[in-house]
Amino acid sequence: MTLSRAQAMAHFDMAIPHAATSLKQLKDDGAKVVGFYCMFAPQEVALAAGAQPVALCATKEEPIADGEKTLPRNFCPLIKSSYGFAVTDKCPFFLHSDLIVGETTCDGKKKMFELMARIKPLHVMKLPQGYSTEADKAYWLSAVLELKELLETTFGVAITDGKLSAAIRELNEERLLIQELADYMKNDPVPLSGQDMLKLLWARNFVFDRSEFGAQVRELIGELKERVAKGEGALPKGAKRIVVTGVPTGIGAEKVLKIIEECGAAVVYIENCAGMKQFVSLVDEGKPVLEAIAEKYLGTHCSCMSPNPRRMELVAEVARDWRADGVVDIVWQGCHTYNVESRVLKDYLSSNVNLPYLHIETDYSLGDVEQIRTRVQAFLEMMG
Numbered sequence: 001m002t003l004s005r006a007q008a009m010a011h012f013d014m015a016i017p018h019a020a021t022s023l024k025q026l027k028d029d030g031a032k033v034v035g036f037y038c039m040f041a042p043q044e045v046a047l048a049a050g051a052q053p054v055a056l057c058a059t060k061e062e063p064i065a066d067g068e069k070t071l072p073r074n075f076c077p078l079i080k081s082s083y084g085f086a087v088t089d090k091c092p093f094f095l096h097s098d099l100i101v102g103e104t105t106c107d108g109k110k111k112m113f114e115l116m117a118r119i120k121p122l123h124v125m126k127l128p129q130g131y132s133t134e135a136d137k138a139y140w141l142s143a144v145l146e147l148k149e150l151l152e153t154t155f156g157v158a159i160t161d162g163k164l165s166a167a168i169r170e171l172n173e174e175r176l177l178i179q180e181l182a183d184y185m186k187n188d189p190v191p192l193s194g195q196d197m198l199k200l201l202w203a204r205n206f207v208f209d210r211s212e213f214g215a216q217v218r219e220l221i222g223e224l225k226e227r228v229a230k231g232e233g234a235l236p237k238g239a240k241r242i243v244v245t246g247v248p249t250g251i252g253a254e255k256v257l258k259i260i261e262e263c264g265a266a267v268v269y270i271e272n273c274a275g276m277k278q279f280v281s282l283v284d285e286g287k288p289v290l291e292a293i294a295e296k297y298l299g300t301h302c303s304c305m306s307p308n309p310r311r312m313e314l315v316a317e318v319a320r321d322w323r324a325d326g327v328v329d330i331v332w333q334g335c336h337t338y339n340v341e342s343r344v345l346k347d348y349l350s351s352n353v354n355l356p357y358l359h360i361e362t363d364y365s366l367g368d369v370e371q372i373r374t375r376v377q378a379f380l381e382m383m384g
Helices: 009-028 043-048 077-088 107-116 134-155 161-186 194-203 210-230 255-262 289-298 309-321 336-352 369-382
Strands: 032-036 051-055 099-103 122-125 241-246 266-271 326-332 357-362
Touching (some): 009 194, 032 043, 043 134, 043 161, 077 107, 099 107, 107 122, 122 134, 134 289, 161 210, 161 289, 194 210, 241 255, 255 326, 255 369, 266 309, 309 336, 326 336
Parallel strands (some): 032 099
């Protein structure tokens, strides 16, 4: 068996480094930009407004010291990094955004957005506490409608049902393509590393020519098909298969994934907001457009929802389908909702799929790398 990297990943290696230049060119050409931090932000509405939705910087340790000049030190690193990037103008995507769309996924972010609004035009979408009742759905639909009307006013455009339908079809096609890609991670040996899967999914937020992005993903899928036929893998055949869940682990904050694969295991599925969470469901193209968009995004199984049974069910489903040997749950320090939910998830997995489970609480620093490595090694050895 040959261990190697898919050649098509070379394109995605350069996607993020080139993104700032690409976005500046779009701005110079007159494009409008909507920056967002969270996958609850409905990108179809921004696209239908003729704007470019772009993910904002939040996964690097460097600006945290600047964030801590204003925010409490015991906030989660994601919030401090987001704010540090914003106040220092070190995030080109924040710099070029005409409007920032935030969301009430936690109390820390809500209060941080109050401060951030002093820097940029900012709109906060207010989430209900849950996703299951009719009252929850009606509340969120009103929030999506409010965003639509704000974008129409801000950019002086009319967001028609036809424009929303076109945006839905475009993003649904992309979701189906990513689902097809993720299915290749069911093979043994796994043809793509978890770190490369993360890089590709992260690059999706920074490639502004969506047709080009789709073409590059199709090229990669073609290569993975050939690698599977030849028995080529990114990790050895028989490597322990790990599903990663928990908080977002974007580029710059992927140390646990790196450690897992350095220890010889394969990350076969990334079940978090930086991974597959935004691609697992489609917008229903048979329903009224705004209602369908609201329904898809409200169904996000984030720990901010209470209760949040869908996450437990989905992690168990994924673990079965991708034949996982264990689940690693990553939680940022200060992220209370994911930290509390870790106990619920551990118990659910134990009762329903009898899978080994490892909870890792960490931050963006590298000071605990060897401690995490020791725990991951012991976790893998325990599996036999």
